[in-house]
Every structure is written in structure tokens, then in C-alpha cells.
Amino acid sequence: MTGRAWLRRLWPLAxxxxxxxxxxxxxxxxxVSPFEGFGALLQGAFGTEAKVxxxxxxxxxxxxxxxxxxxxxTAGLWNIGVEGQIVMGAVASSWLALRFxxxxxxxxxxxxxxAMAAGALWAGVVAIFKTRGGVHExxxxxxxNNIAIIFTNYLISGPWQPPEGGTFRGTVPFPxxxxxxxxxxxxxxxxxxxxxxxxxxxxxxxxxxxxxxxxLDALGRNPKSAFLLGVSSEREMILAMMFCGALxxxxxxxxxxSWFDSLRQSISGGIGFLALLVVMLALxxxxxxxxxxxxxxxxxSGSISLQLRTQLHSSLGGILTSVMVLLxxxxxxxxxxxxxxxxxxxxxxxx
Amino acid sequence: MHIQLQNIxxxxxxxxxxxxxxxxxxPGKIYGVLGENGAGKTTLMKVLSGYHKPDxxxxxxxxxxxxxxxxADALAAGIGMIxxxxxxxxxxxxxxxxxxxxSGALAVDLGKAEEELTxxxxxxGFEVNPRAYIDxxxxxxxxxxxxxxxxxxxxxxxxxxxxxxxxxxxxxxxLFNSLQKLAGKDGKIIILVSHKLSEVQELCDExxxxxxxxxxxxxxxxxxxxxxxxxxxxxxxxxxxxASYIREHTIMQLQDLQLSDGRILVGPLNLELHxxxxxxxxxxxxxxxxxxxxACAGLVEAESGKIIIEERxxxxxxxxxxxxxxxxxxxxxxxxxxxxxxxxxxxxxxLAEPQHGFVIQRERYQQLTEERIDExxxxxxxxxxxxxxxxxxxxRALLALLRKSARLILLEHPTxxxxxxxxxxxxxxxxxxxxxxxxxxxxxxxxxxxxxxSDRIAAFSGGQMSRIVTADQTTTDELGHMIGGEL
Numbered sequence: 123m124t125g126r127a128w129l130r131r132l133w134p135l136a137x138x139x140x141x142x143x144x145x146x147x148x149x150x151x152x153x154v155s156p157f158e159g160f161g162a163l164l165q166g167a168f169g170t171e172a173k174v175x176x177x178x179x180x181x182x183x184x185x186x187x188x189x190x191x192x193x194x195x196t197a198g199l200w201n202i203g204v205e206g207q208i209v210m211g212a213v214a215s216s217w218l219a220l221r222f223x224x225x226x227x228x229x230x231x232x233x234x235x236x237a238m239a240a241g242a243l244w245a246g247v248v249a250i251f252k253t254r255g256g257v258h259e260x261x262x263x264x265x266x267n268n269i270a271i272i273f274t275n276y277l278i279s280g281p282w283q284p285p286e287g288g289t290f291r292g293t294v295p296f297p298x299x300x301x302x303x304x305x306x307x308x309x310x311x312x313x314x315x316x317x318x319x320x321x322x323x324x325x326x327x328x329x330x331x332x333x334x335x336x337x338l339d340a341l342g343r344n345p346k347s348a349f350l351l352g353v354s355s356e357r358e359m360i361l362a363m364m365f366c367g368a369l370x371x372x373x374x375x376x377x378x379x380s381w382f383d384s385l386r387q388s389i390s391g392g393i394g395f396l397a398l399l400v401v402m403l404a405l406x407x408x409x410x411x412x413x414x415x416x417x418x419x420x421x422x423s424g425s426i427s428l429q430l431r432t433q434l435h436s437s438l439g440g441i442l443t444s445v446m447v448l449l450x451x452x453x454x455x456x457x458x459x460x461x462x463x464x465x466x467x468x469x470x471x472x473x
Numbered sequence: 474m475h476i477q478l479q480n481i482x483x484x485x486x487x488x489x490x491x492x493x494x495x496x497x498x499x500p501g502k503i504y505g506v507l508g509e510n511g512a513g514k515t516t517l518m519k520v521l522s523g524y525h526k527p528d529x530x531x532x533x534x535x536x537x538x539x540x541x542x543x544x545a546d547a548l549a550a551g552i553g554m555i556x557x558x559x560x561x562x563x564x565x566x567x568x569x570x571x572x573x574x575x576s577g578a579l580a581v582d583l584g585k586a587e588e589e590l591t592x593x594x595x596x597x598g599f600e601v602n603p604r605a606y607i608d609x610x611x612x613x614x615x616x617x618x619x620x621x622x623x624x625x626x627x628x629x630x631x632x633x634x635x636x637x638x639x640x641x642x643x644x645x646x647x648l649f650n651s652l653q654k655l656a657g658k659d660g661k662i663i664i665l666v667s668h669k670l671s672e673v674q675e676l677c678d679e680x681x682x683x684x685x686x687x688x689x690x691x692x693x694x695x696x697x698x699x700x701x702x703x704x705x706x707x708x709x710x711x712x713x714x715x716a717s718y719i720r721e722h723t724i725m726q727l728q729d730l731q732l733s734d735g736r737i738l739v740g741p742l743n744l745e746l747h748x749x750x751x752x753x754x755x756x757x758x759x760x761x762x763x764x765x766x767x768a769c770a771g772l773v774e775a776e777s778g779k780i781i782i783e784e785r786x787x788x789x790x791x792x793x794x795x796x797x798x799x800x801x802x803x804x805x806x807x808x809x810x811x812x813x814x815x816x817x818x819x820x821x822x823x824l825a826e827p828q829h830g831f832v833i834q835r836e837r838y839q840q841l842t843e844e845r846i847d848e849x850x851x852x853x854x855x856x857x858x859x860x861x862x863x864x865x866x867x868x869r870a871l872l873a874l875l876r877k878s879a880r881l882i883l884l885e886h887p888t889x890x891x892x893x894x895x896x897x898x899x900x901x902x903x904x905x906x907x908x909x910x911x912x913x914x915x916x917x918x919x920x921x922x923x924x925x926x927s928d929r930i931a932a933f934s935g936g937q938m939s940r941i942v943t944a945d946q947t948t949t950d951e952l953g954h955m956i957g958g959e960l
Contacts (some may be wrong), residue, residue, distance in 0.1 A: 333828050346810040351824040
């Protein structure tokens with residue numbers, strides 16, 4: 123391979139390096155050595171076994187939502203409402219956990235299914251607003267995100283308020299049998315790992331090998347042509363959104379049944395929005411999603427101990443990941459830059 | 474103002490839209506620019522109004538060479554164009570739209586602008602409500618507003634592209650009166666691009682006729698319709714003899730079908746298409762033929778009337794349902810609405826053929842695609858992405874994607890941009906379908922293609938369909954009159 127070919131192959135790493143450089147500059151500006159800073163970050167993410175498990179536990183819902191988003195993006199849909207879909211999944215699981223009693227396996231399966239259904243329905247509303255009402259999915263999604271969060275607050279301070287009066291922070295802890303089995307004292311459950319790997323495999327298979335996946339791909343690339351070739355755009359769009367919503371809802375279920383043990387005020391805490399960034403950094407490819415999500419999860423967990431060690435605010439992790447996404451979106455596609463000669467073979471046609 | 478266009482050339486790829494056109498416009502006169510589809514009228518007017526830069530040639534205003542870099546540039550020099558679809562901003566009020574595009578103080582004095590607008594309108598003979606929102610106005614009112622706006626910005630030459638399509642008879646009368654006044658009293662130059670011969674005869678002083686990118690004549694009116702038609706349409710050879718595949722069986726019947734796209738009203742149409750028949754639709758672009766084709770495909774809803782296909786009333790069937798029932802439709806934009814950029818040929822066949830189960834059997838479709846590639850002589854691989862194919866091969870691919878079971882085949886510009894041999898080959902495939910009993914309706918910008926390939930021909934003008942003539946007996950002259958509005 124020539125030097126140029128190597129350069130092309132390694133190009134995707136350039137924005138990552140760029141983000142590290144920018145963040146190092148920021149650290150220097152505040153008088154912290156970058157080595158010390160990133161060292162603290164790594165230490166915070168992987169320093170102890172408990173920390174590694176915590177990174178993995180955060181990775182689960184993030185990856186679930188991101189895997190769903192890959193499907194929505196393939197169909198050309200911007201499912202900003204993923205955050206609300208996570209919340210509604212959490213609410214649905216909490217409802218079962220608080221109100222119903224059944225043998226543990228049945229209860230867990232029911233909690234998972236009802237969370238997926240709730241997420242799917244919440245996403246379906248956005249999709250129907252889009253196809254029938256002409257409301258762009260970004261606006262519909264944002265509105266429903268707000269409603270979902272307000273609804274949680276109402277439940278916590280109203281019907282599901284703990285008997286002792288409550289603190290407006292959460293419901294009573296769910297009974298042990300309603301929660302996912304955990305690994306040791308961590309917040310990670312083997313069950314959610316299995317579900318996440320299953321979801322990743324399902325998305326990969328759908329997009330690679332099924333009629334539905336191809337239809338979504340066609341729809342995302344050119345809705346007009348896809349329609350004329352026989353793709354029922356409305357149906358497939360709604361289904362793609364609902365599929366994404368179902369995985370997000372599952373992520374919500376994981377949040378209440380293993381990360382926490384009750385329904386809390388900000389139950390998702392922006393995982394849906396993070397998942398959007400993950401998908402963009404993963405170049406919309408499902409095979410890259412678990413790795414990018416893991417990176418996000420590690421940086422964000424690590425930056426908490428960064429704060430303890432260096433007195434820098436923990437938002438540094440957020441800055442690092444966000445700058446990286448921006449740089450990937452700006453420079454990730456070397457063909458757009460024209461620095462390697464060809465502009466990707468697409469001719470500029472006049473009329 | 475006095476304007477000369479000297480030796481204007483404008484090419485788009487291989488297409489010579491303007492191939493050395495020289496015209497002259499004098500103040501106080503109304504000019505008509507005539508020509509059939511693709512004659513180069515619109516391109517020439519876009520060159521004059523600064524929208525296109527000519528490849529070669531000069532625009533001379535009052536004996537000084539000028540070149541324009543944008544429509545705003547041309548307008549500053551006094552040249553304004555009103556497009557077929559007015560380029561206003563729908564969610565704005567009339568007066569705001571009027572103020573738009575005006576340089577000046579940062580703060581806008583809408584009150585003053587309102588007065589100015591109303592005053593200007595009355596001098597031209599229009600009445601406008603400055604506070605109405607643009608999207609509540611009719612097409613004719615929007616056109617009036619655009620005219621006033623251009624005049625207020627100092628236009629001395631006004632170009633109107635098919636201005637009477639979609640406006641009421643009263644509005645047309647009003648428009649013509651003010652145009653006459655603007656030319657006669659104020660000494661403006663008016664250029665009317667139109668194909669409606671009677672309107673050109675009614676309004677214009679001089680007519681320039683274009684054909685295939687060149688000026689073929691200039692006529693001072695009054696002149697007979699006959700002389701205009703024979704200038705516009707070159708005499709085409711009679712249709713070559715070929716076997717007719719027409720059978721007794723009726724494929725499609727239209728009963729009092731009425732259509733509308735908000736701009737033109739089509740119909741009521743009554744039509745019968747037989748098995749094996751090829752029906753060609755002539756007419757200037759946007760005269761209703763595309764609307765009819767899309768309505769037959771189920772892409773446009775009928776306002777009233779019935780579409781009966783294979784003895785079943787399919788008026789209410791959508792596109793996908795009709796497709797299952799044997800209707801095939803091939804759009805004109807290959808990569809815009811026919812093929813999906815980024816997907817392979819095989820992917821396209823997977824999408825277009827009936828689905829089997831949930832998982833794609835790749836080998837099966839691979840094989841099918843390779844068969845079709847052979848059959849339709851497509852230069853490309855089953856794994857080729859469609860944008861890697863040449864235009865001709867994309868067209869073959871579109872044809873190959875039409876299901877074999879189709880009984881009614883609807884085609885837009887089936888051979889546009891193809892060389893003679895590819896076009897001939899495509900028609901042999903289509904005739905084969907006709908011989909097998911399919912009914913075919915197509916439209917094309919090429920009058921000779923329509924005459925050569927059709928069994929019967931209908932022409933569209935302003936949404937109205939002409940009588941139907943048989944292709945081997947009609948003449949260019951007859952079709953020219955039909956396209957020009959003598960139905």
C-alpha cells in the first residue's frame with residue numbers, strides 16, 4: 123500500500139486525535155497537565171473492578187438506544203424523541219414493578235415487554251404525526267420528550283408518591299423480585315448484557331439481510347424512488363420509528379430495574395441525546411456502535427474522578443466527546459475535503 | 474431601452490439549448506417568442522434575465538455590452554422576468570413581499586410601502602390588498618403582484634413565461650390590458666413566451682420563432698396561424714409502416730375524468746385504450762399530459778370521474794395497489810424518482826419484484842438480475858450501483874424493472890437523452906410488450922418520436938385534451954395546430 127492509501131485508511135482517526143488536542147489545550151489553559159488529566163480519566167473509568175462494571179452498566183441503555191437509532195437513521199428519520207421513549211419505557215416497567223405480583227421470571231419478561239411496547243407506542247405517535255399531520259419528527263419528538271418527563275414528575279409527586287410523603291425524587295424502591303439480577307454489588311446485570319448483544323445482532327441482521335432493511339435503506343436514500351419501486355413509505359417509516367422506540371424503551375427498563383431500583387426524576391438523564399451522538403460518531407454503522415458507546419461511557423464515567431483529582435468540572439468528558447462528534451461530522455469524510463484529489467466521483471451536473 | 478441579443482450560445486452538456494441566437498427588441502413593442510418543447514425559449518429568456526450566463530455571445534443594452542451575474546444584476550439594468558410559478562414567499566404579506574429585495578434603510582416603513590404599492594398598482598390597473606397573505610392569493614393575483622414589484626424596481630423590459638396558464642379569463646384580460654398600456658404609453662418592452670397562438674396573435678406586435686436552439690423566423694403581426702405553425706414545427710416524415718398490435722379488448726377507460734394540480738385544470742377526459750395500443754401524448758411541458766399519466770398510475774387523485782382498468786373501477790386505488798393489479802409507471806427523472814442512488818442493480822430488483830418471506834434470498838435475485846442484464850443489454854454488473862451506469866443504461870434498468878405482468882404501461886420521456894440506437898432498442902422492447910397485449914401511454918418532448926412510435930395521438934394544451942388522431946394519417950401541421958390550442 124502506498125503512503126496515500128495508508129493515510130486514507132487511517133483518516134477516520136484524525137478527528138479523534140483532533141479532539142484530544144483541543145481538549146489538551148483546554149486542560150493546559152486551566153493549568154492541568156494533559157497527561158495528568160487523561161490519566162485521571164482512565165483511572166476513573168477502569169481503575170477498579172467496580173468502576174469497569176459501572177462503565178458497562180452505563181453502556182447498556184446507551185447502546186440499546188443507539189442501535190435503535192441506526193435503524194431510524196437508515197430510514198432517513200431523526201428520532202430526537204428517543205429520550206422520551208427511554209423515559210416511557212422506564213415508566214411502563216415501573217408500573218408493573220410497583221403494582222403487579224408474579225413469579226420473578228414472568229414479572230421480568232412482562233416488565234421488559236411492556237417497556238418495549240411503551241417506547242414503541244411513544245415513537246409511533248411521532249411517526250403518525252409525521253406521516254399524517256406533516257409534523258417533522260424532530261419537533262414531534264421534542265414535544266413528546268417534554269411530555270414524558272413531565273409525566274414522570276407527576277407520577278413521582280402524585281399517584282406513585284412514597285407513603286411517607288416523599289421527596290419529589292423518586293418512588294419507593296421496587297421489590298427485589300421485580301429487579302434485574304445484578305453482578306455482585308454493581309449496577310450491571312448479565313440479563314441486560316444479553317439483551318443488548320441480541321439487539322445489536324438483530325439490527326445488524328435486519329439491515330444486512332432482510333427485505334425490511336433494504337426498504338428502509340432505499341427510503342432513507344431516496345423516498346420518491348423507493349415509493350415508486352413499491353416501498354410503502356408510510357408503513358415502513360412508522361415501523362422503523364417503533365422499532366427504535368422499542369429498543370429505547372428497553373433501555374429505559376434497564377435504567378429503572380438495574381441502574382436504579384425505582385423510578386427517579388430524571389430517569390434517562392440525557393442518554394437518548396448521547397445515543398444520537400454515538401450514532402453520528404459511529405458513522406451510522408451498527409458494527410461501530412458498541413465500541414463508540416463504550417468509549418462514551420468510559421469517558422463520561424472517568425470524568426467524575428477527573429473532577430475529584432484535578433478540581434476541573436466533570437463536564438470535561440462531555441466536552442471531549444462532543445468535540446469529537448463535531449470534528450467527525452466536519453472532517454470525517456475525507457472525500458468532502460478534496461485534499462486527496464478526487465471528490466468521490468460524483469459529477470456536478472448542471473440541471 | 475433598446476436590446477440586442479447577439480449570437481447567444483448556451484450548452485448543457487451535449488445539448489445545445491441556444492445555438493447562436495440573435496434577436497433585437499425595441500421600446501414600446503410587445504414581442505412573442507414561440508417554439509415547441511426544447512426549442513430554447515426558456516433558456517434564452519433566462520440568459521437575458523441573468524439567471525444563466527451565456528457560453529458565448531453578448532447582451533447589448535442601448536448599444537453597450539453588458540453581462541449579468543445574477544437576476545438581481547439584470548433587474549438593476551432594467552430587465553425583469555416573471556416565472557411560470559411566481560417566486561414569492563408564501564407566508565408573507567403582500568406588502569412585505571413587495572418590500573423584499575429592495576436595498577435601503579434597515580428599518581422598513583411598511584405604512585409608506587403600503588401606500589406606494591397601492592398607488593403603483595392602480596397606475597397599472599390592478600387592485601391589491603397590501604395586507605393579504607400571499608398564500609391566500611390566486612395565481613393571477615400573485616402574478617400581478619410580481620409584475621408591480623418588478624416595475625417598481627425599475628424594470629423597462631418584462632419577460633412573461635406562459636403567463637396565462639392557470640389564471641382566470643378576467644385576470645387574463647386585465648393582464649393584457651396593462652401590458653398593452655405599459656408598452657404603448659410607457660414605452661416598455663414586453664416579451665411573451667407562449668405556445669398559445671391565439672394569445673400571441675391577440676397581443677403581440679412581433680414574433681420570433683425558435684426551433685432546436687436557433688431562430689428560424691421573425692414575423693410582424695398580423696399573420697395567419699398557419700404561417701406561425703409552419704415556422705414552429707418543421708415538416709416531419711410520415712410514420713414508417715409497422716404492424717399494429719391493437720386488439721379488441723379494452724385495457725383502460727377514462728370517464729369524465731377531471732384532474733387538478735392547483736395550477737391547471739385537466740379534463741373532463743374521456744378515453745379508451747385498447748390492448749396492444751400505443752397512445753402518444755403531445756403538448757408543451759406542463760399542459761396536463763403528465764398529470765393524466767400520474768393519475769392513471771394512481772399518484773394523483775382524481776377530482777371527479779372514473780378510471781376503469783381491466784373492467785374494474787380503480788379510481789380510488791393508490792399507486793401500490795394499482796401496481797399489484799398490473800399498472801406500471803416509469804417516471805422521467807431517472808435518479809430523482811426512478812432509481813435509488815447508492816443501491817445496486819440487484820437491490821433494485823429485490824425491491825421491485827414481489828416479496829418472498831422476510832429474509833432476502835440473495836442468490837435468487839442475483840440470478841434474476843443477471844438474466845435481466847442480459848435480456849436488456851445493460852452494460853454493468855449486478856453489483857453496480859445505479860449511479861455508476863450511463864444514462865442509457867439507467868433507462869434500460871428502469872425498463873427492466875417494470876414488471877413483466879404489467880398490462881398498462883405509462884412512460885414519461887421513454888428515450889430522453891439517449892442516442893438513436895438505444896432509443897430504437899427501447900422501443901423494440903416496448904413494441905414487444907404491446908404485441909403481448911399491454912396498452913402503452915407515453916409522452917415525450919420529441920414530436921417526431923410521438924408520430925413515429927404511436928398508434929394514436931392526442932395533444933394537450935392548457936389542460937384540455939384535443940381530439941385523438943391516428944398517427945399514420947396525421948401531419949405535423951395538424952399536430953402543430955392542436956398543440957397551439959386548436960383542439
